[in-house]
Amino acid sequence: xxxxxxxAALSDAEELGHEARAGREDHAMLRLWLRMLxxxxxxxxxxxxxxxxxxxxxxxxxxxxxxxxxxEEGLKMRVLSRYLMVTxxxxxxxxxxxxxxxxxxxxxxxxxxxxxxxxxxPKGRASFETMAKEHEQWIxxxxxxxxxxTVRQMHAQxxxxxxxxxxxxxxxxxx
Amino acid sequence: xxxxxxxAALSDAEELGHEARAGREDHAMLRLWLRMLxxxxxxxxxxxxxxxxxxxxxxxxxxxxxxxxxxEEGLKMRVLSRYLMVTxxxxxxxxxxxxxxxxxxxxxxxxxxxxxxxxxxPKGRASFETMAKEHEQWIxxxxxxxxxxTVRQMHAQxxxxxxxxxxxxxxxxxx
DNA sequence: CTAAAATAGTTCAGGACTAAACAATTCAGG
DNA sequence: CCTGAATTGTTTAGTCCTGAACTATTTTAG
Numbered sequence: 001x002x003x004x005x006x007x008a009a010l011s012d013a014e015e016l017g018h019e020a021r022a023g024r025e026d027h028a029m030l031r032l033w034l035r036m037l038x039x040x041x042x043x044x045x046x047x048x049x050x051x052x053x054x055x056x057x058x059x060x061x062x063x064x065x066x067x068x069x070x071x072e073e074g075l076k077m078r079v080l081s082r083y084l085m086v087t088x089x090x091x092x093x094x095x096x097x098x099x100x101x102x103x104x105x106x107x108x109x110x111x112x113x114x115x116x117x118x119x120x121x122p123k124g125r126a127s128f129e130t131m132a133k134e135h136e137q138w139i140x141x142x143x144x145x146x147x148x149x150t151v152r153q154m155h156a157q158x159x160x161x162x163x164x165x166x167x168x169x170x171x172x173x174x175x
Numbered sequence: 176x177x178x179x180x181x182x183a184a185l186s187d188a189e190e191l192g193h194e195a196r197a198g199r200e201d202h203a204m205l206r207l208w209l210r211m212l213x214x215x216x217x218x219x220x221x222x223x224x225x226x227x228x229x230x231x232x233x234x235x236x237x238x239x240x241x242x243x244x245x246x247e248e249g250l251k252m253r254v255l256s257r258y259l260m261v262t263x264x265x266x267x268x269x270x271x272x273x274x275x276x277x278x279x280x281x282x283x284x285x286x287x288x289x290x291x292x293x294x295x296x297p298k299g300r301a302s303f304e305t306m307a308k309e310h311e312q313w314i315x316x317x318x319x320x321x322x323x324x325t326v327r328q329m330h331a332q333x334x335x336x337x338x339x340x341x342x343x344x345x346x347x348x349x350x
Numbered sequence: 351c352t353a354a355a356a357t358a359g360t361t362c363a364g365g366a367c368t369a370a371a372c373a374a375t376t377c378a379g380g
Numbered sequence: 381c382c383t384g385a386a387t388t389g390t391t392t393a394g395t396c397c398t399g400a401a402c403t404a405t406t407t408t409a410g
Contacts, residue, residue: 029318030311032330033218039337040215041260043208046340060396078358085216087398092360114358114405136205143204145339150332155207157321157329162214164320165221235366253388262368267390289375289388 043142050138055131060086062135064094065120065128068104074119076109103127218317225313230306235261237310239269240295240303243279249294251284278302 048059055062067083068075075083081091095118098104103124106116120128143151223234230237242258243250250258256266270293273279278299281291295303318326 027311028323028326028330029321030314032326032333033314033318035330035333035337036211036215037219039333039340040211042337043340044212045260058396076358081359085220088359089361089399090397093396095359109358112358112406116359136202139205139208142340143208143336145335146204146332148203150335151203151207154329154332155203155210157325158207158210158214160320160325161318162210162217165214165218165317233366251388256389263389264369264391265367268366270389284388287376287388291389 046142047135047138051131051135054134057131060084060090060094061098062128062131064091064098065103065124066132068118068120069125069128069132072119074107074117076112076115076117078115080118098124221317222310222313226306226310229309232306235259235265235269236273237306239266239273240278240299241307243293243295244300244303244307247294249282249292251287251290251292253290255293273299 044059051057051059051062063084064080067080077091077095078088081088084091095104095106095116099106102121104118105121106118109115109117146154219234226232226234226237238259239255242255252266252270253263256263259266270279270281270291274281277296279293280296281293284290284292321329
């Protein structure tokens with residue numbers, strides 16, 4: 001992630017650098033978006049940094065393995081690329097890497113000779129489990145400033161937002 | 176921004192592709208994080224797409240101009256790079272582009288001969304205003320699924336989260 | 351059946367960003 | 381002062397991803 005983080009608009013200031021835009025009153029939604037973007041970007045950057053430091057892997061690779069971990073029977077590459085919201089070319093590259101490292105394997109799809117079914121090897125599963133445990137601790141630590149009620153509330157609110165956004169732009173693939 | 180979007184962990188399913196991880200119970204914080212990341216990534220991708228389509232510019236460029244718009248007197252490049260949470264080299268590149276297009280100008284800093292002060296030209300200000308207006312409409316549209324009370328509540332909750340995260344990792348620069 | 355359209359995966363050129371090395375300048379401690 | 385450390389902006393090599401072109405296969409319409 002990325003990386004960037006702001007957008008902005010008109011007039012007045014506020015407290016924190018990035019989202020320090022978006023005027024008074026009315027611009028409440030814009031301000032919410034800017035803060036949402038800034039928070040997410042920052043946390044994502046930190047996760048990315050730690051994955052690199054602790055395990056020497058990219059976030060993309062972690063996401064890839066996370067997705068496969070859920071599907072023991074494996075996934076077609078195209079499906080995986082939709083879940084990960086990345087292009088097919090990207091999945092090809094990640095698969096090549098992970099296969100080289102013995103963490104995932106390609107198998108022929110019985111019903112479609114064009115496609116592969118990729119799945120974690122035992123080594124891949126073990127490797128992911130180790131990383132996932134630590135990853136979750138990072139999240140718990142970062143979100144520990146929120147009480148459980150707030151956590152559930154935000155989860156629901158983001159759900160509301162997501163449903164609305166997905167409706168207006170059917171671009172959103174995933175199931 | 177790119178691009179990726181998930182992370183994950185253990186066990187059970189949920190409803191939407193990406194965040195369709197994170198087991199039952201307890202994993203509430205992890206689930207919140209995954210949903211937050213997925214929502215933000217999706218909206219960001221859409222904003223990026225529209226900026227490209229409507230104005231032919233990158234999000235990075237829009238962010239850059241947004242930041243300068245707030246500071247009529249201009250900013251030192253190093254300060255700008257902190258606000259935007261990107262590297263100095265990136266700011267150098269963006270500045271070169273924008274300067275070529277006549278949207279920003281470099282001026283010598285009177286108190287430090289190493290640094291430049293960059294600011295929007297009149298053309299740059301006008302250009303940004305046009306884009307910012309439309310940009311805000313997009314946000315209003317995307318967030319219109321939330322009532323104002325929810326919007327303010329989420330804004331406050333994210334503020335809480337951000338303060339906590341920034342404390343634990345002084346990596347966060349910006350003021 | 352068969353031709354045309356759609357789809358799965360791959361390859362490759364290119365865009366955007368980073369991290370690290372660098373020159374110029376400023377700052378800090380003796 | 382004045383030398384060493386820190387900081388500003390730039391350059392460069394490298395990473396990671398996209399979009400478009402391509403091959404091989406499957407699906408769809410007639």
